[in-house]
Amino acid sequence: MQADNFRTQSAEPTLNENLESAVSHMLEGYQVIDRDFRYLYVNPAAAKHGQTTVEALLGRRMSDVYPGIEATELYARLREAMFEGRVHFLTNPFTFPDGTLGHFELRIQPVPEGVVVFSIDVTERELERERNEKLTRRLRQTERAISVLAK
DSSP states (O other), X not given: OHHHHHHHHHHSOOHHHHHHHHHHTOSSEEEEEETTSBEEEEOXXXXXXXXXXXXXXXXOBHHHHSTTGGGSHHHHHHHHHHHHOOOEEEEEXXXXXXXXXXXXXXXXXXXXXXXXXXXXXXXXXXXXXXXXXXXXXXXXXXXXXXXXXXX
16 A cells, blocks of 8 residues: 555656746746856746747857847846846846847846846837827827917
């Protein structure tokens, strides 16, 4: 009877397997980047945010995947988190290789391996905000034009 109980317990997922499954199914992007700026872990949501695959990122340096990233504010924040222990929250515009623009809310936290980055795609929200700002500017211009004509 003990042998049956042992087999049942060993057939159940381990804590690491459960955590891996949970992180892999998150809507938020989750990535671990080491001190050489290599991707140690990337969940599918984070890969999707970068318009790529998990396999295309793992083990590669950020600068090899996204040339020029070293000159960005994001990279500076990653360095600060990694080497100075700072936590950062930011909304980051990101231009993809095809020229399209995405917007992501990022939370960057230092960990012993380097940094963890949580990401949420907020592109639609940012586009809506930009449309609203543009409409507000047009409305104000129209109001000014009407007031000039009314005089």
